[in-house]
């Protein structure tokens with residue numbers, strides 16, 4: 001477990017070198033750019049101001065490639081994103097790119113889902129957005145409690161598949177989802193120094209964005225403080241605010257640099 005995060009307001013003083021070097025903000029989307037599920041006009045304007053100031057903004061989301069594509073097409077100045085918890089790089093008008101260089105074997109994952117349903121009474125129903133997903137196989141959680149999910153996770157493991165869940169979905173995956181690893185690979189492939197990247201997120205699926213030594217600066221929204229025990233690694237800094245106001249807090253700080 002890493003040290004308890006310090007207030008974001010102290011970042012420029014605690015680590016002035018890292019603060020001065022930030023040229024990219026890699027941001028989670030749900031609960032970090034959104035407020036109660038909506039992308040509102042103030043945050044769109046904050047993103048536009050960062051871009052005008054020369055700071056790239058890269059959405060890094062667990063959402064399907066098709067949904068991240070829409071964000072990259074319409075958010076001002078945003079040219080690319082990372083989807084499905086680090087599996088794919090998405091650029092409008094280009095084919096989505098497998099970050100590992102190897103497509104996910106979706107048929108195999110679906111076969112494991114079918115086996116869980118047939119032999120282990122899982123009752124899994126695929127999500128309505130399955131047509132937007134390229135590598136991630138997701139099912140509705142439908143209120144399943146943790147004991148049931150842990151049971152299914154054990155069965156999936158017998159077939160060499162990771163079963164993970166959020167508050168709404170159950171996912172089958174070939175590798176444990178890691179947004180940070182996906183982002184690091186994209187940066188390495190283009191020769192970008194990850195110490196010029198600030199990351200920000202709100203939930204346990206952002207833990208790879210917080211792992212010490214990976215990025216220049218790591219920030220959690222206030223929501224992270226309420227669930228510290230859910231994180232194997234913590235961000236260095238935490239915003240005063242929750243959701244999109246936390247992103248704005250980071251952005252305004254960066255925009256105010258001399």
Ligand SMILES: [Mg+2]
Pocket residue numbers: 028029030031032201202203
């Ligand atoms: Mg989130």
